[in-house]
Amino acid sequence: MDMGSLTTVVANSAYISARGSFDGTANPSANRDKKYHARLKLPHITVCEGLRETLDLGFQTACVEQPIGKRLFQEFLExxxxxxxxxxxxxxxxxxxxxxxxxxxxxxxxxxxxxxxxxxxxxxxxxxxxxxxxxxxxxxxxxxxxxxxxxxxxxxxxxxxxxxxxxxxxxxHSRFIVSLAYAFQTKTELCLGMEHLHQKRIIYRDLKPENVLLDNEGNVRISDLGLAVELEDNQTNIKGYAGTPGFMAPELLKGEEYDWSVDYFTLGVTLYEFIAAKGPFRTRGEKVENKVVKKRILNDPVAYPEKFSEKAKSICEALLCKTVDQRLGFKNGSCDELRAHPFFSELNWMKLNEGAACITGVTSKMAPYNLLALI
The missing domain is CATH 1.10.167.10 (Regulator of G-protein Signalling 4, domain 2)
Known part of the structure; x- marks a missing residue:
């Protein structure tokens, strides 16, 4: 956190603590508020320069006890x-x-x-x-x-x-662009996770990068099923507004009935964001109203930067298809059509299912099947 950000945090904290006092005189909490302000006041930076020599750059301090970003990582290497x-x-x-x-x-x-x-x-x-x-x-x-x-x-x-x-x-802990190899690893495991949920008749409805976690082995874990819904045995569709702006499928935004196809649209948005470090329907840092994003999802074509390989672009286009029947995904009880896409042409799905396939460099153990060689 830079000094400007820290100052903002301090100012906000002081405001929250002292917001009960407006005139600073008649209010009996005025003295308390002054104490809060005094407690939150930062010493001048010249007073803190000596702390630089006392910093512990070891792994335990720098990585476990403190958040680490790319800049700190480079300082550690230096x-x-x-x-x-x-x-x-x-x-x-x-x-x-x-x-x-x-x-x-x-x-x-x-x-x-x-x-x-x-x-x-x-x-x-x-x-x-x-x-x-x-x-x-x-x-x-x-x-x-x-x-x-x-x-x-x-x-x-x-x-x-x-x-x-x-x-x-x-x-x-830093703003980064996921390499295509990491995106490939995550995408393959997400496909298996989505297929499992859908075979259990569960529509997830909130897939996004924030809900994709890694376990100690570097494998994907899907989190936050708060918006998930389970279909009844005789039920094939559901209706209802749920999801995160920028990730919701067109049919959901239109208020139509939908099935698990909405999850494969969000899978396409997630894969796109992994590779491009931004969503397909807004530029990085752009602040737009949800209704504008909705309009883009419904009407605008998706643009693909040069960093997308032909296979990556092809699978994103198939997943982000605005027409439900033409969208790649869960059909006839499985994701076989999705697995057959050229993006996965050299992947042994059986090995991945058995846990033998992993991306070297993400997992803590060396596996015989190296996905890095596939891209």
């Missing part, structure tokens, strides 16, 4: 050079896996010179020689599995400093 190279290599491996085939050779060559040459500034001496040899011999092939062993070694090294957890916290 103070701990042994983790700087491995963390950069980890990020570059993710970028390599997301890169187009024609760009991978150039990316792999840079990673070789940056992290695997003893004279390099960010040389990673902990990497096994056979891992480096494999990359040197096969980088020209630009294969999906080129850096799998390297990433395993990096994460094993970073475990000592709890850097995996630290990086997750950096993402959670």
């Amino acid at each position: 103070a701990n050079n042994e983790y700087k190279g491995p963390c950069r290599l980890w990020k570059d491996v993710e970028e390599y896996n997301q890169a187009e085939d024609q760009d991978r050779i150039k990316k792999a060559s840079k990673m070789l010179s940056r992290y695997m040459e003893p004279s390099a500034k960010h040389f990673c001496p902990f990497l096994p020689e056979n891992d480096i040899t494999k990359v040197k011999e096969k980088y020209a092939e630009a294969g999906d599995d080129l850096f799998i062993e390297t990433l395993t070694s990096v994460l094993d090294f970073l475990k000592e400093g709890a850097m995996v957890e630290k990086r997750i916290l950096a993402r959670v």
Whole structure:
């Protein structure tokens, strides 16, 4: 929190505490209010400069006891050079896996010179020689599995400093754009969760990024079923206004009857936001009335930034289809049609269902099935 934000918090706190007094004289609580103001007054910044030297930059203080954002994470790396190279290599491996085939050779060559040459500034001496040899011999092939062993070694090294957890916290407590690999992991598990709910005849109605949680293994957990409704055995549709502005499906906004198709519209909005760091029906930071957002959902086409791959764009378009019958989702008791989309073409759903498929770098255990290689 910057000083301006802190000042605002203090001012608001003082107002709330002292709002019972208006004239400051006749009111018997005036003295109490002055005490509140005095208690909330901040010392001058020059008085606080000495505190800088007393700050503990260890993991327990910086990450467990204090919220951590990207800036603090970078400051931690600056103070701990042994983790700087491995963390950069980890990020570059993710970028390599997301890169187009024609760009991978150039990316792999840079990673070789940056992290695997003893004279390099960010040389990673902990990497096994056979891992480096494999990359040197096969980088020209630009294969999906080129850096799998390297990433395993990096994460094993970073475990000592709890850097995996630290990086997750950096993402959670700061404004960030989810990589396509993370969006892919989340999307696949959300599909399974939605299918399970719908097979139990439950319409969720409030899927959004805030309600998507991660457990200790990095797997998705759907939260806040306060707006969920269960259909009776002989019931196929329901009517009622429920959900979050910007996420509600067109048929719901029109006041029509609907089924679980509304959940796949919100799934499309959620996936879009994971990738673009903004919703499909408003720009980042835009403050518009709900009726304007409603009009956009009902009438406006969705624009896709360049960061969307063709497959990601295709599945979002299928989920955000304004015509219910044409929308991708739960049909004939399953999500088989959704699973068959090219976005998931290289995913083994059976392994994912069994828990063997996970995204390396999110989970705390190494799994045999690496989703990072699929993008």
